């Protein structure tokens with residue numbers, strides 16, 4: 707089996723969508739080589755009574771820039787690590803940048819740019835009319851997605867997926883709903899260098915650009931590199947085929 711071509715610098719930083727495709731019946735775009743493993747993962751989940759629904763897949767640089775600028779300008783809700791509302795206008799730029807990074811990726815540095823990442827819920831676990839909030843409590847033992855949490859822990863690696871933000875590592879807040887396709891994401895993370903990020907950000911219309919570029923190496927270490935390492939099991943699952951359905 708040949709390995710897929712590596713993502714180029716525009717694809718790595720969300721400035722091109724040449725690596726992603728639509729997924730039939732789902733509201734997300736994914737890397738073309740992630741569609742089959744994710745379809746297999748969904749089929750297996752379905753057999754366990756879990757309706758694995760992606761609520762976010764590929765996101766581009768421009769979308770991430772709008773989120774960033776909206777939070778910086780106080781136009782979007784800004785939360786601290788404990789989930790309390792912060793007033794953007796009351797924070798000095800370094801504190802404001804850190805607050806945004808607690809919950810939102812720096813444009814160019816979002817793993818969602820790669821098409822290998824998905825935020826998922828179990829649609830079958832939600833009460834009629836209820837909406838997922840994507841908070842860690844939902845994935846706790848008493849939470850609405852406790853079964854999804856257990857199922858992913860036991861089976862995601864069989865299909866090449868793992869969860870880079872499962873635990874609090876002092877960077878990005880825990881996001882147990884965030885799945886990553888290890889065989890491609892691992893290479894993307896190694897290819898995404900601070901230099902490439904700087905090239906994507908310079909002159910791109912980002913609020914606090916000078917502040918961000920001045921501390922880019924620290925941001926890179928704390929928020930890009932500081933993730934759960936991909937498991938050997940997920941890396942080994944490069945060749946997956948959809949499970950056979952019981953007839």
Ligand SMILES: [Zn+2]
Pocket residue numbers: 762818823824825881884885
């Ligand atoms: Zn995510």
